[in-house]
Amino acid sequence: MNHDDVTARRRLPRSTPEEQGVDPRALTALVGALTTVPELHSLMVVRHGHVVAEGWAAPYAPDVVHEVYSLSKSFTATAVGLAVGDGLLDLDDRVVDLLPEAVPPVGADQGGLSDDERDRLSRLTVRDLLTMRTGHHEDPSEAAILGGRPWTAGFLAQPLAHEPGTHFVYNTVASYVLAAIVHRVTGESVLDRLHARVLGPLGFVGPTWYLSPDGIETGGFGLSATTEDIASFGELFLRDGVWAGRRLLPEGWVAQASAAHVPPGTNPGDEHSDWAQGYGFQMWQSRHGYRGDGAFGQFCVILPEQDVVVAMTSAFADLQRPLDAVWTHLLPALADHPAPADPEGRAGLHRALADLALPWPQGAATSPRAGALDGRRLELEPNTLGLGAVRLTAGPEQDSIELELADGATVTLAAGHAAPVAGVLPPEPPFHPEPRPVLTHAVWTADDEYVLTVRLTRDVTALTARVVLTQDHVRIEPRLNVSFDDPVLPVLRGRVTTTAPSTPAA
Incomplete structure (x- = not known):
């Protein structure tokens, strides 16, 4: 669909x-x-x-639409509720029975789990996934998702240090496993099933959801929806699953989903958190x-x-x-x-x-130093951002920025001066598997300082790069507005190496 x-x-x-x-x-x-x-x-x-x-x-x-990150989890749980209401799933169903092909082999010496770990895994239920009391001592998401195997297999391969249902650890991959279970028991994608039963009646028009390498919605993240979509979803829960006089969610599901199955104080934090x-x-x-x-x-x-x-x-x-x-x-x-x-x-x-x-940074469309960059290739020192070189072609209303990646790929963006210009960034799987629309803006904030801003228009992220020229050398200071890690990215250094004929900006 x-x-x-x-x-x-x-x-x-x-x-x-x-x-x-x-x-x-x-x-x-x-x-x-x-x-x-x-x-x-x-x-x-x-x-x-x-x-x-x-x-x-x-x-x-x-x-x-705007990516909603882990708010996606509440929608995945709703798809589980529909499957439970249809009699296709029970909250006490065992995960190993629902996804038998993902169960790791016997024996730690074979790369699998120990007997004790397999025993605990055998008692992991859908309810435990929903409440994130999976038994893991630490969040297994990164290891499961980036481990080079199907995400369900990666999740089940992570040892359970605690009895399922007894230890809360917030983890996104548990939500993905729920999505995989819904897909398995219904034979439909999570988004299609939700759209037919809930989102469509609520008036959602353009929701999207990232898919895993196995073609299953990522579950714990990746849903994009409009603000009124989010509000309508909240209204559905506020009205006990009834919308415009029609019951969309199984009776009693809202009370179950919104109850404190994990009691206050279980997640570390002060009482005001x-x-x-x-x-x-x-x-x-x-x-x-x-x-x-x-x-x-x-x-x-x-x-x-x-x-x-x-x-x-x-x-x-x-x-x-x-x-x-x-x-x-x-x-x-x-x-x-x-x-x-x-x-x-x-x-x-x-x-x-x-x-x-x-706001966008304020400055001039050009500078006395602009000629030092126009049409030139800025070769960068090796860096962790995977950027090999940058070429800027100046224009009166917008510049063309060509980024050469370390793997040989190139990305070209038009950067407006008076107003940002629309463009597209390529996919970055597994977390961003689709092309992403952006707005790009660039101005000279001083004679030797050029500021480039790239904002994702359906996500939260904005990148600002301050470029400082010193003779034929450049220093690029990139920063994100928000990040799961440090928003201040490593400084890039490079030098102007070649001149190319200028062409009009795209």
């Missing part, structure tokens, strides 16, 4: 905040707090089933309500007591701060009855939402 159409589909009714008992000035304060924790990409607040605040920071937009409140079926308990969430602040916060859903996409390094902002500004702003009309407060909210933007 092809889900490429990303036409916006507004399916939630809109309302003024006051009509739904929400103070618009408090929503303005929430937007202000979130924009001080860069970067907010989008925000949607829903009260009593009505959208009372929504905004996007360009290039993010209502009709553009929203990651120490317990864990359900691929959903976190929060200090208020519960949530699905993904790296860098992809949130679907569900507040049953307040009848609220908050959907958010962002690039936050500190995930606690945006949740703190919601608790601080939104919760006190909620009343059990409509609030008095506040046109001035509502106008302030609209301005705050309309002003959401992600």
Whole structure:
């Protein structure tokens, strides 16, 4: 099934905040707090089933899908719930029975597991995968995914130090195994099954999901959806699996999925951390309500007591701060009855939402030193980023940047001066197996300083590279806005080696 159409589909009714008992000035304060924790990409607040605040920071937009990282896990768990409701799966089914071909060989001396490890593995259940109490002492995801074998086999080959069901370790590959099980017992892809039963009725139009090398949705990450998609998914859970009078999820599944199967305090953290409140079926308990969430602040916060859903996409390094902002500004702003009309407060909210933007570096289209780079090949010293050389061809409105990778491949991007220019980055499997649209921008911020910015438009990442010229040598200082590792990347050094005829920028 092809889900490429990303036409916006507004399916939630809109309302003024006051009509739904929400103070618009408090929503303005929430937007202000979130924009001080860069970067907010989008925000949607829903009260009593009505959208009372929504905004996007360009290039993010209502009709553009955004990768939601580990929020994908909550959707994978929902596919499990459908299979359980259809009688195709039981939460106490053993993983070794569901995926027998992935079970490692007998005997540690044969590259398999010891007898004790196999014994523990034999008791691993679907429920244990859902609650991430798989028995691993540390997250096995990297070893399983990058081990050069099918991801299910890589997961089952990792020794279980604890009895399944007794030790919580957050791990993404467990979610992938759930996706593989759904695929096995239903004979359908996770996305197709979800789209037919849940996402389609909710009005999703353009969701995409990364696939593993075996053609199965990655489960724990890789889903992309719009902000209203996320909000609608939260509304479905808030309404106990019923949408527009139609039951989409099995009765009782929402209560099971949102319960604290892993009790508070199990995951290390202080009592004020929203990651120490317990864990359900691929959903976190929060200090208020519960949530699905993904790296860098992809949130679907569900507040049953307040009848609220908050959907958010962002690039936050500190995930606690945006949740703190919601608790601080939104919760006190909620009343059990409509609030008095506040046109001035509502106008302030609209301005705050309309002003959401992600700035691009400011500078000039050219420099007295631009000729030192124009058409030249900048040969780089060996580096861990896999970049061999760069060639810049200058233009009055945009430059052409050709990147030569260490493996011989090349990537060319047009970089606009007054405004960024759309382009595409090649796939980077296994985590980014599809081409990725980007916007690229470049300006001279000083005579000897050139700043290049590349932003993924359906993901969180933005790369800024500061290029400093010293005679015929260059120093490139790359930095990411957010990263699982250090966002400050290794400095690249090189020199200008050749001159080539200039050609107009693409």
